[in-house]
Each structure stands twice: as structure tokens, then as C-alpha cells.
Amino acid sequence: MTLRPATAADAQAMATIHRQAMRVSLSFLPELHTAEEDLWFMGERLLKEFEAWVAEEAGKVVAYVAFSPDWVQHLYVHPDHQGRGMGPALLEVALADGRGKRLWTFQQNQRARKFYEDRGFLIETLTDGEGNEEKTPDVLYVRPGQTG
Numbered sequence: 001m002t003l004r005p006a007t008a009a010d011a012q013a014m015a016t017i018h019r020q021a022m023r024v025s026l027s028f029l030p031e032l033h034t035a036e037e038d039l040w041f042m043g044e045r046l047l048k049e050f051e052a053w054v055a056e057e058a059g060k061v062v063a064y065v066a067f068s069p070d071w072v073q074h075l076y077v078h079p080d081h082q083g084r085g086m087g088p089a090l091l092e093v094a095l096a097d098g099r100g101k102r103l104w105t106f107q108q109n110q111r112a113r114k115f116y117e118d119r120g121f122l123i124e125t126l127t128d129g130e131g132n133e134e135k136t137p138d139v140l141y142v143r144p145g146q147t148g
Helices: 008-025 035-049 086-095 110-118
Strands: 002-005 051-057 060-067 072-077 101-106 122-126 138-143
Touching: 002 086, 008 035, 008 051, 008 060, 008 072, 051 086, 060 086, 072 086, 072 101, 101 110, 110 138
Parallel strands: none
Antiparallel strands: 002 051, 051 060, 060 072, 101 138, 122 138
8 A cells, every 4th residue: 555645637536436435335325416526526626625645556546535734524445445454544644743633424324433433533513414415414523633
């Protein structure tokens, strides 16, 4: 596995990973966007507004994380590559500055919830989903910053 900063050339791979992960790991969610919209979002929003890193295996991008100083915006691993340490490695990149971070995930996504809780994230808020575009109950997590 190789980790590196994402570039504009990674937008297509990131959009594909996002779609595949949504279909397999988050199949309970409605499909709200087309593949073209996902690609536009990656290239025109996510990669321009946030720091992003990718994980490669055999030269192919198979996972990514996007974050800001206070938030983990996205962390997705292609379903065929889950369970190989890419998620933890990418999360460590996002947490490397030692600052506290927040993130959202869906209440129904038990695998993600365990992943984040095992890494020190604490539940801050549970919602009924009214505030997200999927209208699906979600959970806001916070991980305190590291002192010292």
C-alpha cells in the first residue's frame, strides 16, 4: 500500500470508489447522484476545498480520505479492498496534525461506527436525518485533539 496526496487526475478513481462503497457498504441509502455528478463533485468541490490523500495498491487508487483542519469529510475504501488497513492508514493522515476532528456517518452504518469508536471518536449528536440529503438518521462524532 502506498499513501500519497490526491491530485486532480485521481478524481475519476475517487468517484468510482465512492459509488462502489455507497452501493455495497451503504446499500440502505437512496442513490441521489449520477456517476457524472459524482465525478464533478470530486473534481470541482472535494479536491479543491479539502486536503485529500489516496491509497494505492499495485499502482491503482483504491481508497481516499478528504479532510480539513476540523473535519473528516470523506473516508472511503473500495469494497474489494476493505479490511486491509487502508482506512486506518488514511485516517491517521487526517489526524496527524493532532487537532480534534468531527465527522458524520449514518447510524445504520455499524461497521463505520465501530471503526471510528475504536479510534477514539465519541458520539456528539444523533439526528433523525432531517438535516442530510439522504433523510437518513446520522451521527456526529468528535475526536478530541491530542495534547502535549
